Amino acid sequence: MSIELVNEYGQHAVCVKVGGQVVLLDTPDVDGLIEELSKLRAHMQPAVPEQPLRSHQYVLEIDPCWYTERNPLFDGTVVFLRHTGLGWAGFAIPTESGHRLKAALCAHEAAAQRDAHVFTQALPN
Known part of the structure; x- marks a missing residue:
């Protein structure tokens, strides 16, 4: 093929x-x-696989378009992510899972801010 x-x-x-x-x-x-x-x-x-494989080199979409909405028939949030090659993919995320996702994203952001602060402190004047 x-x-x-x-x-x-x-x-x-x-x-x-x-x-x-x-x-x-x-x-x-x-x-x-x-x-x-x-x-x-x-x-x-x-x-x-339920987890990304560390041995696989995934194609990453940088700053993808996204859209969220509530669905009255579902206790949670519907999230759509746009991949330029695969198109839009929708995910129905239950409320509890959404809370965990939010916490994980906030933790990554806090770590990035700490790393940036440590980096600027280490720069010579």
Whole structure:
């Protein structure tokens, strides 16, 4: 199997070759394929690890767009994060888990502020 980005008549497309078969996918087709593959992957074994693997180099999205909303049918917050390649992903975070997430983010921020303070104190005048 091979997958490559091509410029078909001025617009980008993805060319997928499997065996002797070739298919050209435009942007909506790629978005639909990613969404359908993610649904199928959710039911496959082995499952996606519950913790990030330290040995894997993940693609990081720097300063992603995000959106939150309350859902009256769910006790918690719905958070959407935008990845430029994967699209929007929604997460329904229960209230208690949201409190733990907030505490973890605040702890990271406090540590960054302490580190910055120690760094500026160590600079020569």
